[in-house]
Amino acid sequence: MNVEVLMPQIxxxxxxxxxxxxxxxxxxxxxxxxxxxxxxxxxxxxxIESPAxxxxxxxxxxxxxxxxxxxxxxxxxx
Numbered sequence: 796m797n798v799e800v801l802m803p804q805i806x807x808x809x810x811x812x813x814x815x816x817x818x819x820x821x822x823x824x825x826x827x828x829x830x831x832x833x834x835x836x837x838x839x840x841x842x843i844e845s846p847a848x849x850x851x852x853x854x855x856x857x858x859x860x861x862x863x864x865x866x867x868x869x870x871x872x873x
Contacts, residue, residue, distance in 0.1 A: 798847040812836040821853040
């Protein structure tokens with residue numbers, strides 16, 4: 796089962812955030828709870844964890860995206 800990695804909403808007024816840096820390369824295996832990417836939002840940086848275990852497939856490169864944008868997909872281990 797694939798799990799989408801979405802641009803999260805941190806705070807009620809956040810409508811977009813900056814994907815600053817991927818901490819895992821496209822195609823790499825990630826563990827649930829491991830650091831996945833750095834989010835820049837509302838003048839603060841936050842590390843976002845992987846929601847699942849599996850192979851990361853990056854869809855978006857660093858940049859600014861609306862909340863809910865699919866940034867990547869994790870091909871979950873079965």
